Amino acid sequence: MRPREVRVKQRFRSIKRGGGAHASLYCRVRSFFAFLHRCSLEGMRIIRGAEGTTQRGSADWFDGEVWMQPLIGADDSPSQRSSIVSFAAGARNAWHTHPRGQMLFILSGVCQIQREGGPIEQLTAGDAVWFAPGEKHWHGAAPGRPMVHLAVQEADERGEVVTWLEHVSK
Numbered sequence: 001m002r003p004r005e006v007r008v009k010q011r012f013r014s015i016k017r018g019g020g021a022h023a024s025l026y027c028r029v030r031s032f033f034a035f036l037h038r039c040s041l042e043g044m045r046i047i048r049g050a051e052g053t054t055q056r057g058s059a060d061w062f063d064g065e066v067w068m069q070p071l072i073g074a075d076d077s078p079s080q081r082s083s084i085v086s087f088a089a090g091a092r093n094a095w096h097t098h099p100r101g102q103m104l105f106i107l108s109g110v111c112q113i114q115r116e117g118g119p120i121e122q123l124t125a126g127d128a129v130w131f132a133p134g135e136k137h138w139h140g141a142a143p144g145r146p147m148v149h150l151a152v153q154e155a156d157e158r159g160e161v162v163t164w165l166e167h168v169s170k
Helices: 003-018 020-037
Strands: 066-072 080-087 102-115 121-124 128-131 137-141 147-154
Touching: 080 102, 137 147
Parallel strands: none
Antiparallel strands: 066 080, 080 147, 102 121, 102 128, 102 137, 102 147
């Protein structure tokens, strides 16, 4: 093990022992890295943006103009899925859940997120959010502000990564 890896593991052990919110963060980070480790890509693979396909988001799942560029899909990995999603100003997705959770990393713009029963919160470039498995939520661009995020989730044993629900009421 390299010295930096040892320091990181020691730091997470001390966070885990501390309990409370820090222990919860430890569990999320640990499970996220374990999930990335299970990705079945053999060796290095460069995914060129110009070679990828970009698809318009379905009106069944999104309100407003949304474009999705898959990065790692079912053909690449039995479990890991990731994509870059671009939202026009004010566009958002419908309520949904993920069987194994979802991590979003905001690349640009202003993102609005809400989990069921919670307030609408704003994230900006460089922020990340984790939604727990089965947690009902939505996300999209703030009014007047387009937004792009990286979405990472894991497929369940049936290959499913999302369950779409009703559209968000205005």
